[in-house]
Amino acid sequence: MTTDIDQAMDAYFGQDGEEPPHDWGNAAPVETAREPVPRTWAPQDLASVLDGSYKPPQPTVGRRDDGVGLFYPGRMNSVASESEAGKTWLALIASLQEINDGNHVLYLDFEDDAGGVVGRLLCLGANPADILERFHYIRPENGPSDIDLIDLAGALEYNPTLAIVDGVTEGMSLFGLELKDNTDVAKFGRTLLRPMANSGAAVVTLDHVVKSSENRGRYSIGGVHKLNGLNGVMYMLENHRPFGIGVTGKSIIRVAKDRPGQIRKNGLPHTSGMHWYADLVVKSETQEYAEAHLYAPKVRDEEDREADEDQKRINKLKAKVLDALAGAPTPLPGKGIEDRVNGRAVDVRRAVAALVDAGRIVAEPGARGAILHRLATPITQQDEPPEEDAA
Numbered sequence: 001m002t003t004d005i006d007q008a009m010d011a012y013f014g015q016d017g018e019e020p021p022h023d024w025g026n027a028a029p030v031e032t033a034r035e036p037v038p039r040t041w042a043p044q045d046l047a048s049v050l051d052g053s054y055k056p057p058q059p060t061v062g063r064r065d066d067g068v069g070l071f072y073p074g075r076m077n078s079v080a081s082e083s084e085a086g087k088t089w090l091a092l093i094a095s096l097q098e099i100n101d102g103n104h105v106l107y108l109d110f111e112d113d114a115g116g117v118v119g120r121l122l123c124l125g126a127n128p129a130d131i132l133e134r135f136h137y138i139r140p141e142n143g144p145s146d147i148d149l150i151d152l153a154g155a156l157e158y159n160p161t162l163a164i165v166d167g168v169t170e171g172m173s174l175f176g177l178e179l180k181d182n183t184d185v186a187k188f189g190r191t192l193l194r195p196m197a198n199s200g201a202a203v204v205t206l207d208h209v210v211k212s213s214e215n216r217g218r219y220s221i222g223g224v225h226k227l228n229g230l231n232g233v234m235y236m237l238e239n240h241r242p243f244g245i246g247v248t249g250k251s252i253i254r255v256a257k258d259r260p261g262q263i264r265k266n267g268l269p270h271t272s273g274m275h276w277y278a279d280l281v282v283k284s285e286t287q288e289y290a291e292a293h294l295y296a297p298k299v300r301d302e303e304d305r306e307a308d309e310d311q312k313r314i315n316k317l318k319a320k321v322l323d324a325l326a327g328a329p330t331p332l333p334g335k336g337i338e339d340r341v342n343g344r345a346v347d348v349r350r351a352v353a354a355l356v357d358a359g360r361i362v363a364e365p366g367a368r369g370a371i372l373h374r375l376a377t378p379i380t381q382q383d384e385p386p387e388e389d390a391a
Helices: 004-013 087-100 114-123 128-134 146-156 168-174 182-198 302-327 334-340 345-357
Strands: 061-063 069-071 076-081 105-109 135-138 162-166 202-208 233-241 248-258 275-286 289-295 361-365 371-375
Touching: 061 087, 076 087, 076 182, 087 105, 087 114, 087 128, 087 162, 087 202, 087 233, 087 275, 087 289, 105 114, 114 128, 114 135, 114 289, 128 135, 135 146, 162 182, 168 182, 168 202, 182 202, 302 334, 302 345, 302 361, 302 371, 334 345, 334 371, 345 361
Parallel strands: 076 202, 076 233, 105 135, 105 162, 162 202
Antiparallel strands: 061 069, 233 248, 248 275, 275 289, 361 371
């Protein structure tokens, strides 16, 4: 008799005594007698497609506030954005929804720790008893050994409806794979993501995007197969307001890819070519409590559009101000910044003030009453502000 754990281990160890089909680095082949690997090269029976009984996959895992789904079960999905744009918040909102529905969630974390992830779940209002029972957190710190694979297969025995893989770059590195090599990207999907999807879970990877918003398009950082190899949905997040304790953060969720084609119809078109699917809003009251929403998109009136265009212009100037300060050998007065940044002086001053308020720029007294500005920290790929677009 084949048990659930046997089936889960088959996905990782291979069957019929064969060498495992997955390249796990230091994992040795496991000798075991199991049923033959399913034959997938024979022509399929198309009767269900032709007689009208076939039903396309539906996004039933996680949902917006209006009840419309987010992710496809049994498929590989992805969320990509710059750092601190809300990827983890989105993943944990969906996780909490599944937990509250009585389902199990697997969280494979290559970047954070249990305190940070579970702390956010509690902040969103999760019941501690439910977390203990239905939230399965894994923090790998080495390439998987045979015992590690057994542990992972055991987690899949809970039949999670959602499997989050947080930190694709770190995860691929742990497997000894090259981020920009499309063959390695495909191998990562084949060895880790696809077996979890085959268990029925909606697999959701959380990934970073390239530094330049102009060259980014629909792609996350690394090989293009990250997008091409997905068979579910991929979302891109555009941060409009930063997330943090005591503030209300907001990101726009856009659809970069929808292989089954059941999600875009619930969004609104956008000039970028990526449909506007939702607004992610997290209002942090205190360190212990936050209110989170996934609002459905709405057609905006002229006043909203003008406000968006204004914010878009200021955000572009923010990036230019940071570049000017990064390239200056000494701290700059306000006039020195205005001389280096093209734009209306009033808008440049607004951009500088916003950066000071956000702690990105330090303003300190200089000679003859001048106010000098310098970067609070060096600019990195992950903390450079995005060039926002109107939703």
